[in-house]
Amino acid sequence: MRNAIFTIGFTLLLYFSIGLHQAWAEIMEQDTTTGETEHNWIESSVNYETIYVDTHEYTYWKNFLREKRSCDIFHKIKTVVYYCDIHGHTKSESHLVEVIHSEKHK
Numbered sequence: 774m775r776n777a778i779f780t781i782g783f784t785l786l787l788y789f790s791i792g793l794h795q796a797w798a799e800i801m802e803q804d805t806t807t808g809e810t811e812h813n814w815i816e817s818s819v820n821y822e823t824i825y826v827d828t829h830e831y832t833y834w835k836n837f838l839r840e841k842r843s844c845d846i847f848h849k850i851k852t853v854v855y856y857c858d859i860h861g862h863t864k865s866e867s868h869l870v871e872v873i874h875s876e877k878h879k
């Protein structure tokens with residue numbers, strides 16, 4: 774009889790520890806799945822901005838004379854803002870779209 778109680782007790786303990794282990798495993802699984810979950814990035818806005826970068830000098834010929842002129846360089850930047858509705862956060866990516874010279878020259 775004592776043996777039986779011991780066996781039941783041991784079995785309960787075993788079940789309990791298995792249950793704990795399973796619960797723990799589930800927590801671990803959830804943690805890894807959220808870690809591995811891909812973001813659901815949705816394009817939310819697109820902005821273009823032109824920023825001044827530098828001024829350089831260029832030479833050109835005018836009436837057989839070599840002339841100097843200064844030209845401003847601008848970078849046209851495209852910024853895309855993405856929103857992830859899974860985690861509720863945003864990210865932005867910027868790319869150089871075009872280099873613009875204020876003067877037409879070669």
Ligand SMILES: [Zn+2]
Pocket residue numbers: 811812813857859860861862
């Ligand atoms: Zn996300």
Ligand SMILES: [Zn+2]
Pocket residue numbers: 829831844845846874875876878
């Ligand atoms: Zn230029």
